[in-house]
Each structure stands twice: as structure tokens, then as C-alpha cells.
Amino acid sequence: MxxxxxxxxxxxxxxxxxxxxxxxxxxxxxxxxxxxxxxxxxxxxxxxxxxxxxxxxxxxxxxxxxxxxxxxxxxxxxxxxxxxxxxxxxxxxxxxxxxxxxxxxxxxxxxxxxxxxxxxxxxxxxxxxxxxxxxxxxxxxxxxxxxxxxxxxxxxxxxxxxxxxxxxxxxxxxxxxxxxxxxxxxxxxxxxxxxxxxxxxxxxxxxxxxTHSEYGLLHSKWITGEYWKRHKIPKSKRPQAPPNIEARLQRLEAAKKHAPGRQPWVTVRDAISDLPNPEKSSPGLFEIPNHVFNPGARSYKGHTGSPYDEPSKTLKAGAHGVPGGENMLVKDDGSVRYFTVREAARIQTFPDNYVFHGAWSETMRQLGNxxxxxxxxxxxxxxxxxxx
Known part of the structure; x- marks a missing residue:
């Protein structure tokens, strides 16, 4: 057609x-x-x-x-x-x-x-x-x-x-x-x-x-632990479960945010954890297009980045082509860094061999739009x- x-x-x-x-x-x-x-x-x-x-x-x-x-x-x-x-x-x-x-x-x-x-x-x-x-x-x-x-x-x-x-x-x-x-x-x-x-x-x-739900993600993290097991994260390094998680699940179920057969939401960790760390030189890093570290990330009011174990916040094009601070990853230690273009492309579900043209701010603007x-x-x- x-x-x-x-x-x-x-x-x-x-x-x-x-x-x-x-x-x-x-x-x-x-x-x-x-x-x-x-x-x-x-x-x-x-x-x-x-x-x-x-x-x-x-x-x-x-x-x-x-x-x-x-x-x-x-x-x-x-x-x-x-x-x-x-x-x-x-x-x-x-x-x-x-x-x-x-x-x-x-x-x-x-x-x-x-x-x-x-x-x-x-x-x-x-x-x-x-x-x-x-x-x-x-x-x-x-x-x-x-x-x-x-x-x-x-x-x-x-x-x-x-x-x-x-x-x-x-x-x-x-x-x-x-x-x-x-x-x-x-x-x-x-x-x-x-x-x-x-x-x-x-x-x-x-x-x-x-096809996916927040309920499924919360259940797999805090009830069954399947999410952490899949990522091979031992109990000693897992974050604490949020308080009243059972009540939160009940509210989602009552609001019809859960249906049998729906899979857990996909997280940032699910999407990018198999990519080499762009802050470190490692074998294969430069074979991946657009996977280049960009320094200078910082948190500020309204722009605090995306936690690793949730779906990312909305990637933004930003005013005048400059992406906002939400185009950042919050690492396990609480510090932040910018997503690489390749990581942002994965979050937007582009294939890894889809190459973006332009400077970092320009390519991030393309992805934000x-x-x-x-x-x-x-x-x-x-x-x-x-x-x-």
C-alpha cells in the first residue's frame, strides 16, 4: 500500500x-x-x-x-x-x-x-x-x-x-x-x-x-523479584522497595491499569545495559555508531534525568535545538550523565545500525522530535x- x-x-x-x-x-x-x-x-x-x-x-x-x-x-x-x-x-x-x-x-x-x-x-x-x-x-x-x-x-x-x-x-x-x-x-x-x-x-x-503496564513492572520488581534476577542484580545491591507497594498495585488494578497478559513496562536498563559504558574506553565501543560520551550533564529544577530502572522520561528536542536535562541517565550512584545518541535512539526504538547525522545537539533534537x-x-x- x-x-x-x-x-x-x-x-x-x-x-x-x-x-x-x-x-x-x-x-x-x-x-x-x-x-x-x-x-x-x-x-x-x-x-x-x-x-x-x-x-x-x-x-x-x-x-x-x-x-x-x-x-x-x-x-x-x-x-x-x-x-x-x-x-x-x-x-x-x-x-x-x-x-x-x-x-x-x-x-x-x-x-x-x-x-x-x-x-x-x-x-x-x-x-x-x-x-x-x-x-x-x-x-x-x-x-x-x-x-x-x-x-x-x-x-x-x-x-x-x-x-x-x-x-x-x-x-x-x-x-x-x-x-x-x-x-x-x-x-x-x-x-x-x-x-x-x-x-x-x-x-x-x-x-x-x-501490551505493557506499570503494574507488570512494579510486580516483577517488588513482588516476584524477576526483574532483578533477569539483570543478575543480587539482593544486596537492589534498592529498597517503595513503601505501601501493595496498595499502589491495588490502585493501579482498580484504575484498570492492569490486564492479564500485559508485559512489564520496558526500562532504561532493559534498553541500554548491554551497550559499552561510553565513559570508559572498551572493546567494541567505537564500532557502535553514535555511541559517544558527551560531558557536562547536571541536574537542575525540573530536569533531573531518568532513573535506570523505569522507562525514561520523555526525550525532548529542547528550545533552540538544545536538549533539556531530561535527556540524562541517573546512574546507580545517583550521579547523572547525558544519554549518548545511540542510547537515545534505543529509547526511541531505532535499530542500532540507523545512523544519525549532525552534531550531538542536532541529533538529540532529531530524536526528541x-x-x-x-x-x-x-x-x-x-x-x-x-x-x-
Whole structure:
């Protein structure tokens, strides 16, 4: 099934789509370093039989015309800084808001489906009206904003159409806030996924159910001890169990955060413990791409790093391309160091031979903006299953 990837970044969503069986006709990204990363890793996509166009430029300038009759799905992560909790919160007033471009692409190509991903901040109460506007635009992409019409007036027109029942939506749209940790990614990363299917297809679909849980991790650490045994950590070196762990497990169970068959959350230790220590020169260290120690890490208010035995905190791109202090590991002795690019790539579930282009801050920015490959694949596979 053919696809077009907009706002591709370093390729996390694009690679997850490819792993799910979609074949890219075009990949669109404006950032030069991110484009070079995709070029240097093209073999990851070629292995799926793909020969796509890499458009190195502004998505607003990308001509969809050659792909209109061929593309079956459009995907992408419209730049999230307008809605990010770490950004300036300008929303639709921010010139980086690319949702209008995404809507125009859907209107132009009329694919069978689309998948868009964005930050949790998109669901903030202060953006509620604009999120409704995004939702209704994607539901009725064939009813675009008129010349000189404000977005508020366009929203009112779409609300009137939607409530009248005179026309069924062109796309049936679902959205959900997903936590990557619930799907086996070693990171507590909450992101909004917006998925739509063309209504004439009469598709019945829902978001895939979580496969992992916090309950499972806590139980394996503090009740059975299986987690520590698996990592060969003797009882004398294990941390103390938190107080009232049984009550905490009961609360999670009561909140339906536990279901039989769900695996434990994946931790930072699970993800990176087999990599050589980047602070020490060791055999094989320099054979691993992007696994280079970067000094100068420190804790400060609001940025305390990620504990080794939990999923990491959300990796961040950071303001002006400088990653925040959360892109750090808290070591067993309580000190901190920056994650290497390779460690961050593992946390974002990129394969070890996926090489990132650019300086450390630039590559960390690419990773902070990326969709975890495995999470993208889980969502894309569920969409592919019903389209087939």
C-alpha cells in the first residue's frame, strides 16, 4: 500500500509505517540534517522494496499532483512546537503550525486513511477550540477555508455542517492519547494520534490495546523479584522497595491499569545495559555508531534525568535545538550523565545500525522530535490490517 510521509523528521514514523507494510512514494522534510539522516539510512527503507522521492524542502511547496491517484495513506507529525508544553504555546498563531498543510494534503489526495501524531499539549484546555477545528477540518477536508475567512468563522461553518447531519463526514476520525511505555517502548512518552478513514470505506477500527503496564513492572520488581534476577542484580545491591507497594498495585488494578497478559513496562536498563559504558574506553565501543560520551550533564529544577530502572522520561528536542536535562541517565550512584545518541535512539526504538547525522545537539533534537519506531509500527499495523 502506497503512502506519503509529511514532516518526516529523522524517520521514526516513516520507518514504523514501512515496517507495517506501507511503501512510501514520497517522504517530505525541510530540515537539512534530518534529510541527511534519512538519506544515510535509505537502505532501511529499500529493504522493504521502496524507491521513494525524498523532498528536501518546505511541505507547503511539495507538489502532490504526481501522487494523487496512487497514494493510499498520508502520515506525518506536523511540527509540534506551537502546542508543546515546553514551547511558547502560540498554537494556531504560530507560523510553525503545519496542520493546515496536512489538511490540504488530505483534501488534495483523498487517501483511504491518514495517521497524524502530535504532542500531548494539543489537548490542553487552552487549545480546545483549535483542536476541534483540526478535528472537523480532517473530517471535512473538502470544505476548505475560504479566502479572507478567519479560522473561527470556518470552525463555525464546519460545526453547523456537522451538527445538521446534511452531509456525512468525508473521513471518520478518531484520536487518542497514547503512552509509548504501554506498548513496550522504554519511555514514558505521551502523544496524540489522530487517525482517519474515508467514510465510503465503512471501516470499523479502534486503537490497539496496550501490551505493557506499570503494574507488570512494579510486580516483577517488588513482588516476584524477576526483574532483578533477569539483570543478575543480587539482593544486596537492589534498592529498597517503595513503601505501601501493595496498595499502589491495588490502585493501579482498580484504575484498570492492569490486564492479564500485559508485559512489564520496558526500562532504561532493559534498553541500554548491554551497550559499552561510553565513559570508559572498551572493546567494541567505537564500532557502535553514535555511541559517544558527551560531558557536562547536571541536574537542575525540573530536569533531573531518568532513573535506570523505569522507562525514561520523555526525550525532548529542547528550545533552540538544545536538549533539556531530561535527556540524562541517573546512574546507580545517583550521579547523572547525558544519554549518548545511540542510547537515545534505543529509547526511541531505532535499530542500532540507523545512523544519525549532525552534531550531538542536532541529533538529540532529531530524536526528541521523533515518533518511537515501534509505537508507529503498532498503530500503522492496525490501520493496515483493516485497509487490507
Amino acid at each position: 502506497s503512502s506519503i510521509e509529511l514532516f518526516a523528521g529523522a524517520g521514526g514514523l516513516a520507518m514504523g509505517m514501512a515496517n507495517a507494510g506501507f511503501q512510501h512514494s514520497a517522504v517530505v522534510e525541510w530540515d537539512k540534517d534530518a534529510c541527511q539522516t534519512i538519506r544515510e539510512n535509505r537502505h532501511h527503507y529499500d529493504s522493504h522494496g521502496e524507491d521513494f522521492v525524498l523532498f528536501d524542502g518546505d511541505a507547503r511547496d511539495f507538489d502532490l499532483t504526481p501522487f494523487v491517484d496512487d497514494v493510499e495513506i498520508i502520515s506525518g507529525g506536523p511540527p509540534c512546537q506551537p502546542f508543546s508544553l515546553g514551547g511558547k504555546h502560540k498554537g494556531n498563531l504560530d507560523e510553525r503550525d503545519m496542520f493546515p498543510v496536512a489538511v490540504r494534503a488530505v483534501n488534495r489526495a483523498m487517501p483511504k486513511a491518514f495517521i497524524f501524531e502530535n504532542v500531548k499539549g494539543l489537548l490542553r484546555q487552552s487549545f480546545a477550540s483549535y483542536f476541534e477545528y483540526i478535528y472537523l477540518q480532517l473530517s471535512y477536508p473538502d470544505k476548505p477555508k475560504r479566502a479572507k475567512e478567519s479560522w473561527e468563522d470556518h470552525l463555525g461553518r464546519l460545526e453547523a455542517l456537522h451538527s445538521s447531519g446534511k452531509q456525512r463526514p468525508t473521513y471518520n476520525v478518531c484520536f487518542r492519547l497514547l503512552n509509548a511505555a504501554d506498548y513496550g517502548i522504554p519511555q514514558k512518552r505521551e502523544r496524540v494520534f489522530i487517525v482517519g478513514f474515508r467514510s465510503d470505506l465503512k471501516v470499523e477500527w479502534s486503537f490497539p490495546e496496550p 521523533a515518533v518511537p519506531v515501534k509505537l508507529a509500527q503498532v498503530v500503522a499495523q492496525s490501520v493496515a490490517a483493516v485497509l487490507r
